[in-house]
Amino acid sequence: MTPLSKSVAIVGVDESDEIGKVPGKSNLQHHAEAAYNALADAGLSINDVNGLFTAGTSTLNLAEYLGIEPRFTDTTAVGGSSFIIHIAHAIAAINAGYCDVALVTHGEAGRSRRSRPGLDSADPGPQYEAPYGFIGAPINYAMAARRYMHLYGEDRTRQGMAEIAVATRKWAQMNPKAYIKDDMSFEDYHESRWISWPFHLFDCCLVTDAGGAYVITSSERAKDARKKPVYVLGAAESHDHNMISQMPDLTRSVARNTGPAALEMAGVSHDDIDLAMIYDSFTYTVLVTLESLGFCGPGEGPDFVADQRTAPNGNFPMNTSGGGLSYTHSGMYGMFLVLEAVRQLRGECGERQLDNPKLCLVNGTGGALSSTGTTILAVD
């Protein structure tokens, strides 16, 4: 791995104008509003943008809507992790001289437009899984969680999942933009209805309307940005299956490769990380990801998160925005991990602000635990 030596930095981030339940706004409107706001945050103009990245729609669609002609275009779409993976792709493009200001956007009216992209019946998923009702993430991830419980104990796994749901809600209560801020007790968690056993409702992420965007540029150009640059020290990506039935090990995601690779590239270790932003499509996603990244060993996740360790005032701050579980989850949530990481590193998080964090690990997971992108972000 070649060290990135702070060659690029994220200089602007923001959501779309309103997030949560926003009837009447299309996916593209969320993209565009977020782009507008993130460019303003960066102190840059749409005319500065020459690299364009997105997932969920084509950059063809997006560039036309925004009225730009990018000279580098990338619609890498591997699920909700895509927007983490775009960081690495933007670095490659910027360092190779293909572009110098890259705009990465996401927008999804997940709540107000409940329909998902149609099932292409020629693909293996529609042919071999959908006929059995393997449709949608809660069903697929639940089967992975059941396997984990079998290997490592049902009661302690359940408790670990509850710890994550409750801790994440506490962070959401300090985020004005969070969709759900109601108190959640352990009892509330255990009594919430079944969605797909072994998942309760409170094991599952929200479904909201939201957009997000970030602007990434060379460190040279970042000197002129309005705010403190957030440098990218390491980035890695991979995927090891698409359909859940083809996953090599339901209890290990490919973060087992991308985590160590990103940390090595950054030249830092697990103990150096001040904040972990871990894609929480489900409580189980967090357990399997913490283990796969190497924060703890296989089966140790429930102990690692015990006693509200990831909650406010815990010694392992995680998902301080309130996560996909309580802040927002429009469908492909990865974008919002980056927004919170940058804001925490800049010191912009108000009541939930951590004490001077310097290093953040961000891990996005996409598909049916299929893809991961891990990145290490830092401020001086």
Next chain:
Amino acid sequence: MTGNYSKPIPVPQGESDFYWEKTKKQELWLRKCDDCGEPYFYPRDISPCCFSKNTSWVKASGKAKLYTYGIVHRAPHPGFQEDTPYVTAIVELDEGPKIPTNIVMDDPTPEKLSIGLQVEVVFEDITEDITLPKFRPR
């Protein structure tokens, strides 16, 4: 079999025609890589283990054990509304490959199922052309 079957229906592709022709005859067949000898799922002409075109078909015993499962309470698609709660499962065939399926049982509960449960294939005709292999406890 019903005339208004409303769940997703598989559309056989060239390299899976044989698989679906056999399920219609109440047989479960797997592709096998003749370079390494391993059977695999799902059917494709070039093997995923060795990236080899030296492949064939083998008939599976239909015996399997439950590898993992979930019990779906909120239907993800209108076609499954009347079926909830229903069991999604990955079963490990005696021949090795793991395949996605349903466990057919009345009123499924976590107590009635366990990983490692011995199951066997049953065939459900969903249209005139398509038969789905499913599994039941044996």
